[in-house]
Amino acid sequence: MRPVTLKEIAKELGISVATVSKALKGYQDVSPKTRKRVLELTEKLNYSPNTAAISLRKQHTKTIGVIIPTIVHYFFSSVIEAIIKIADSKDYLVILLQSDENFELEKKQVNLLLSKGIDGLIISLSNHTRTYTHLKKLQDYNVPFVQIDKISKIVHSSKVIIDDRKAAYNAVSYLIEKGYKKIAHFRAGLNPQNSIDRYLGYKKALEDNDIPLDPSLVYICDNNRDFEDGIFNAEKMIKEHGNSVDAIFTVNDMLAIGAIHYFRNNDIKIPEEIAVFGFSNWFMSSVISPKLSTVNQDGSIMGEAAINVLFEEIENKRAGKPALNKTVVIDTDLVIREST
Amino acid sequence: MRPVTLKEIAKELGISVATVSKALKGYQDVSPKTRKRVLELTEKLNYSPNTAAISLRKQHTKTIGVIIPTIVHYFFSSVIEAIIKIADSKDYLVILLQSDENFELEKKQVNLLLSKGIDGLIISLSNHTRTYTHLKKLQDYNVPFVQIDKISKIVHSSKVIIDDRKAAYNAVSYLIEKGYKKIAHFRAGLNPQNSIDRYLGYKKALEDNDIPLDPSLVYICDNNRDFEDGIFNAEKMIKEHGNSVDAIFTVNDMLAIGAIHYFRNNDIKIPEEIAVFGFSNWFMSSVISPKLSTVNQDGSIMGEAAINVLFEEIENKRAGKPALNKTVVIDTDLVIREST
DNA sequence: TCAAATACCGAAAACCTTTTCGATTGTTAT
DNA sequence: ATAACAATCGAAAAGGTTTTCGGTATTTGA
Numbered sequence: 001m002r003p004v005t006l007k008e009i010a011k012e013l014g015i016s017v018a019t020v021s022k023a024l025k026g027y028q029d030v031s032p033k034t035r036k037r038v039l040e041l042t043e044k045l046n047y048s049p050n051t052a053a054i055s056l057r058k059q060h061t062k063t064i065g066v067i068i069p070t071i072v073h074y075f076f077s078s079v080i081e082a083i084i085k086i087a088d089s090k091d092y093l094v095i096l097l098q099s100d101e102n103f104e105l106e107k108k109q110v111n112l113l114l115s116k117g118i119d120g121l122i123i124s125l126s127n128h129t130r131t132y133t134h135l136k137k138l139q140d141y142n143v144p145f146v147q148i149d150k151i152s153k154i155v156h157s158s159k160v161i162i163d164d165r166k167a168a169y170n171a172v173s174y175l176i177e178k179g180y181k182k183i184a185h186f187r188a189g190l191n192p193q194n195s196i197d198r199y200l201g202y203k204k205a206l207e208d209n210d211i212p213l214d215p216s217l218v219y220i221c222d223n224n225r226d227f228e229d230g231i232f233n234a235e236k237m238i239k240e241h242g243n244s245v246d247a248i249f250t251v252n253d254m255l256a257i258g259a260i261h262y263f264r265n266n267d268i269k270i271p272e273e274i275a276v277f278g279f280s281n282w283f284m285s286s287v288i289s290p291k292l293s294t295v296n297q298d299g300s301i302m303g304e305a306a307i308n309v310l311f312e313e314i315e316n317k318r319a320g321k322p323a324l325n326k327t328v329v330i331d332t333d334l335v336i337r338e339s340t
Numbered sequence: 341m342r343p344v345t346l347k348e349i350a351k352e353l354g355i356s357v358a359t360v361s362k363a364l365k366g367y368q369d370v371s372p373k374t375r376k377r378v379l380e381l382t383e384k385l386n387y388s389p390n391t392a393a394i395s396l397r398k399q400h401t402k403t404i405g406v407i408i409p410t411i412v413h414y415f416f417s418s419v420i421e422a423i424i425k426i427a428d429s430k431d432y433l434v435i436l437l438q439s440d441e442n443f444e445l446e447k448k449q450v451n452l453l454l455s456k457g458i459d460g461l462i463i464s465l466s467n468h469t470r471t472y473t474h475l476k477k478l479q480d481y482n483v484p485f486v487q488i489d490k491i492s493k494i495v496h497s498s499k500v501i502i503d504d505r506k507a508a509y510n511a512v513s514y515l516i517e518k519g520y521k522k523i524a525h526f527r528a529g530l531n532p533q534n535s536i537d538r539y540l541g542y543k544k545a546l547e548d549n550d551i552p553l554d555p556s557l558v559y560i561c562d563n564n565r566d567f568e569d570g571i572f573n574a575e576k577m578i579k580e581h582g583n584s585v586d587a588i589f590t591v592n593d594m595l596a597i598g599a600i601h602y603f604r605n606n607d608i609k610i611p612e613e614i615a616v617f618g619f620s621n622w623f624m625s626s627v628i629s630p631k632l633s634t635v636n637q638d639g640s641i642m643g644e645a646a647i648n649v650l651f652e653e654i655e656n657k658r659a660g661k662p663a664l665n666k667t668v669v670i671d672t673d674l675v676i677r678e679s680t
Numbered sequence: 681t682c683a684a685a686t687a688c689c690g691a692a693a694a695c696c697t698t699t700t701c702g703a704t705t706g707t708t709a710t
Numbered sequence: 711a712t713a714a715c716a717a718t719c720g721a722a723a724a725g726g727t728t729t730t731c732g733g734t735a736t737t738t739g740a
Contacts, residue, residue, distance in 0.1 A: 001480045003457075005696060016720045021698060029718060048455035052395035053696035056725045061392070063435075071421045072414065072623075081411045084438055088449070093456060095403075096436045098424055109428070115343075115388035116433065140341045227627065257627055264629065283412075287567065287597055289604065289629040345726060356690045361728060369688055393726035396695045686737070694728085700721105707716070 004045045013037055055117065064310065065113040065121040067097045067106060069150065074253075074282040076124070078299025079148065079306070083122060086307045092119070101224060103128040110134040114141060120310045121145035125152060127192045127222070144313035144323065148306045150192050158313055159327040160305040164194050167295045167332040168201025171277050172249050174334055176209045180247035180275055182217070186233055186259065188251045189222030198251050198279065216240065221255055230258015243268070247275035247340070253282040256292055260339065275340040290338035302330050344385045353377055395457065404650065405453040405461040407437045407446060409490065414593075414622040416464070418639025419488065419646070423462060426647045432459070441564060443468040450474040454481060460650045461485035465492060467532045467562070484653035484663065488646045490532050498653055499667040500645045504534050507635045507672040508541025511617050512589050514674055516549045520587035520615055522557070526573055526599065528591045529562030538591050538619065556580065561595055570598015583608070587615035587680070593622040596632055600679065615680040630678035642670050 010017040015034060023030045023038035030038075041047075055061045066083055068076050080096065087094045095118065099106035106126050113121060114137065121138065123145060132155045138145050139157075146158040175183055185202045188195035199218070206213050219237065221229040230250070237245060250256040256278035263270055270276060270290050278285055278294035285292035305328050316324055350357040355374060363370045363378035370378075381387075395401045406423060408416050420436065427434045435458065439446035446466050453461060454477065461478065463485060472495045478485050479497075486498040515523055525542045528535035539558070546553050559577065561569040570590070577585060590596040596618035603610055610616055610630050618625055618634035625632035645668050656664055 001482065003455075003481065007696075017697080018699080018720055018722090019718085022719090025698080027699090031718060034718085048451075050396070050696050051456045052392050052401070053725090054698085055392035056390070056396055056695090056727095057697050057699090059725075071424070072417045074412065077412045077417050080436070081438060084411070084436060085440075088437065091452075093435045093437075093452070095433045096420070096424060097428065097433075098421060100425075111388070112431075112433070116391045117343075141343065142341065227623075261627060283567075284624050284627070287601060287624070288627060347726075357727080358690055358692090358729080359688085361726095362689090365728080367729090371688060374688085390726050393695090394728085396697095396725090397727050397729090399695070682740090684737100684739080686735100688733100688735080690733085691731090693730090696725105698724085700723090702722105703718100703720080705716100705718075707714100709714080710712085 003050065004047050005050065006047075009038065009041055009045070009047060013041060059117075060119050061117050062091060063093045063095060063116075063118050064307075065095045065097065065116070065118040065123075067099055067109050067113070067121065067123045069099050069101045069124060069126050071096070071098050074284065075149075075280050075297060075299045079124075079303035082300040082303030083307045086304060090311065099126045101126045101128060103130075107134045110138065114138065114143065118143065120314050122148055122306050122310055124148050125150045125192070127189050127224075130191060139323075142317065144310060144317055146306050146310050146313065148302060150194055153193060156325050157323070158309045158325055160302055160309060160330060161327065162297055162302070162330050162332045164197035165201040165204070167297075168198040168249070168279070169205045170201075170332075170334055171279070171295055172202050172205035173209070174336070175247050175249065175275065175277060175340065176205065176211065178275070178340060180340075181211065182214075182241075182244060182246045183211075184217040184219065184237055184241075184245050184248045186219045186221050186230065186248060186250040186255045189220065195251055202249055217245065221251070226252060226254035227258040227261070230255040230260075231262045232258075234259040234262035238262075238266070238268075243273060245274060247271075247277065249277045249279075251279055253278035253280045253285050253292060253294055256294070256339075257284065257288060260288065260290070260292070271338070271340050277340055281335055286337070293337045293340040294335055296333050296335045298330065305330060343390065344387050345390065346387075349378065349381055349385070349387060353381060400459050401457050402431060403433045403435060403456075403458050404647075405435045405437065405449075405456075405458040405463075407439055407449050407453070407461065407463045409439050409441045409464060409466050411436070411438050414624065415489075415620050415637060415639045419464075419643035422640040422643030423647045426644060430651065439466045441466045441468060443470070447474045450478065454478065454483065458483065460654050462488055462646050462650055464488050464490045465532070466490075467529050470531065479663075482657065484650060484657055486646050486650050486653065488642060490534055493533060496665050497663070498649045498665055500642055500649060500670060501667065502637055502642070502670050502672045504537035505541040505544070507637075508538040508589070508619070509545045510541075510672075510674055511619070511635055512542050512545035513549070514676070515587050515589065515615065515617060515680065516545065516551065518615075518680060520680075521551065522554075522581075522584060522586045523551075524557040524559065524577055524581075524585050524588045526559045526561050526570065526588060526590040526595045529560065535591055542589055557585065561591070566592060566594035567598040567601070570595040570600075571602045572598075574599040574602035578602075578606070578608075583613060585614060587611075587617065589617045589619075591619055593618035593620045593625050593632060593634055596634070596679075597624065597628060600628065600630070600632070611678070611680050617680055621675055626677070633677045633680040634675055636673050636675045638670065645670060 006017045010020045023035045097109045135155045219233040278292045281294045281296040346357045350360045363375045437449045475495045559573040618632045621634045621636040
């Protein structure tokens with residue numbers, strides 16, 4: 001059984017494909033009689049238009065692309081879920097790609113999507129993305145895109161982000177307020193903007209409270225296995241600093257959970273001997289023990305914002321106007337639990 | 341800037357589009373000279389073929405669909421990740437849709453994908469799917485699909501599953517072997533095949549060990565909020581049975597984690613006073629406290645298997661042969677941790 | 681030198697839909 | 711009765727690619 005086409009409908013009815021098409025599209029130059037006949041037959045045969053043909057003719061695909069570093073990730077999967085839901089409700093399909101924190105793959109995927117002819121793209125950059133010709137190419141070909149969460153500040157496009165610096169500042173300030181003085185930071189690699197901004201927020205909070213920054217308290221965790229990395233660096237920290245450290249602020253929850261794991265296994269009490277503050281508010285953070293204090297970064301809200309901005313850009317492009325390039329900043333808040 | 345087409349290449353070179361196309365495709369009836377010229381120009385202009393046109397002409401889309409109940413879910417996101425990776429490596433794109441455990445949505449999405457003209461579909465059924473006309477339709481139109489994890493036994497198609505019944509049987513047998521006698525079961529709704537089979541495995545294990553099944557120990561958790569449901573039913577169980585219950589076997593990890601949460605908050609020691617056995621081996625299970633014993637159900641492996649048999653089916657169809665309809669059963673094993 | 685074989689190329693159809701524009705029929709007004 | 715007009719329809723082109731088939735032009739063999 002093959003999908004029925006306009007031509008077959010037309011033949012069956014003894015009219016032209018043009019008329020069938022117009023009947024379906026509600027054109028006024030088709031008589032009520034034939035319109036009714038067309039509608040009935042298409043219904044009966046459950047005709048549905050050939051998407052490839054429409055794409056070819058109309059030069060759009062009703063499809064958007066999403067490229068993210070990792071799918072198995074609470075924050076990102078929440079983002080994806082929100083995007084897909086809203087896209088679906090507007091009859092857009094989404095093609096999902098995972099860059100796996102691999103820059104070459106990311107580049108290849110952008111090109112793939114470009115040749116596929118997507119109507120728009122939402123992208124969160126890999127940790128190793130340092131050049132942006134692939135994004136420029138999107139601009140060259142005038143396909144709207146919005147960066148989300150892990151962005152490049154230097155490429156012009158719409159963005160939806162949180163104020164990483166401020167959020168980190170608030171978290172560390174809270175720690176200081178609570179009396180913690182010697183505060184370590186588990187950061188991510190040197191590249192991703194997130195990592196930089198959160199570090200900067202950490203640094204600023206210390207400065208504003210007259211606590212000198214001790215570089216030996218800043219641990220770089222960038223081998224992509226956050227849980228193990230958390231364990232590893234917690235151990236390293238204890239070896240280097242004994243139990244003199246009051247608290248840790250980590251760049252993400254998974255690192256914090258790894259650290260907690262290590263501390264529990266070594267009978268280091270949380271938060272009595274050491275407090276732990278995470279970042280992202282993964283679901284897991286609320287069910288582990290002790291429950292993790294963290295910065296709430298809502299993936300659903302960010303995903304929703306991203307797809308909405310993208311639709312705005314698409315609409316905008318259709319109207320022939322230049323890109324909006326707006327950046328929307330999503331609020332975060334501190335969620336305080338047992339670990340601090 | 342618009343994507344360059346064959347026609348433009350041809351014009352520039354003063355040859356026909358047919359020749360350009362053939363040069364690109366490696367046909368033998370084009371001279372080395374002109375082939376070289378074509379290749380150079382397409383490279384320079386970085387030509388990439390229009391996907392819609394190819395789809396229209398070749399009657400395939402190099403795209404597969406994936407419909408699953410929930411994305412924010414460790415098991416399913418692992419499945420998705422594996423599918424996308426392998427698809428990507430074979431130059432297939434994947435369109436992801438979430439049915440949200442909503443049958444009507446699932447049906448709509450199948451139709452959407454059908455009209456989109458996907459080359460194949462991987463689907464995991466919603467909890468409320470009881471009729472299968474939408475799957476029949478896939479068969480009518482001869483689009484290959486494979487059911488994964490949450491399947492219907494009565495519709496003929498390729499499937500990749502685990503032996504839920506056996507896995508549950510093994511888990512409960514282990515519990516009994518360890519000396520637990522009064523074993524409760526937190527099951528899911530009455531419909532999904534998973535839930536039925538795991539319950540049946542539980543029942544069989546009891547029978548084979550001469551433990552009478554006590555229906556009051558079977559709790560149905562089907563309101564889609566597993567963590568809260570775990571808490572709720574743990575509390576209910578304690579109210580109804582005091583501390584006489586030795587162990588719980590839950591239909592999934594999240595329910596177990598909810599239950600553990602409740603027990604810890606009420607100073608009920610695990611596993612001393614009550615043991616908990618989960619199902620799926622979510623990552624979370626290995627980092628919570630106490631670490632959860634569970635059935636290991638590897639999403640990556642299942643996803644990989646699914647996409648591979650889908651490709652087999654697609655290949656098969658291309659060869660004009662009838663559907664394979666093979667069902668592959670993925671091994672599971674018990675991972676024993678602190679909770680038992 | 682001529683016939684046959686080969687190398688190379690292009691026209692055209694097909695995939696399916698949308699939309700413009702011209703054509704035809706029927707209707708109204710003068 | 712004729713002109714003007716409205717109503718209804720269809721031909722055709724366009725969107726980009728693939729592939730068959732036929733047609734030159736060139737080379738080979740005798």
